[in-house]
Amino acid sequence: MLMGVVYGLWAWAIRRDGGPITTGNVLFGVVSALVFAALMISVHRVAPTLPRELRALSWAAFAGVTFGFLYSLAGASVLRCTAMALGVAAGVFAVTFYRYYTTE
Known part of the structure; x- marks a missing residue:
């Protein structure tokens, strides 16, 4: 891929x-x-x-974990990596939930 x-x-x-x-x-x-x-x-x-809520949550968790891992490689603190990953996950959740909600 x-x-x-x-x-x-x-x-x-x-x-x-x-x-x-x-x-x-x-x-x-x-x-x-x-x-x-x-x-x-x-x-x-x-x-x-999965139902739309869990589907959006699964993509959000995937995006947050993968972004947090890359961010941690740059040498940032654990707290900053977690905060940035949660921010990315929240954004991905909002976008994917909206998409799934409006297209079902």
Whole structure:
């Protein structure tokens, strides 16, 4: 999945932090991409069977966790990462709930 590749490259670039390309950094990017893609595919398959509230919540949780992980790689504090992830999750929940509510 293309989004998994983009996520893996982004995670790899943040962890590399302008230093040399190492096997550990590349492996970290590949594993991040695989985990992201597997989670996204599973949410994409399970979400349509859920009611609209839980469907929106599942996408919001996915977006919040994945954003929070990338944000934590930059070296921010746990509290700031949590606050930013909750903000992203709240925004994704609002948008997806509105979409599901208006299209059902």
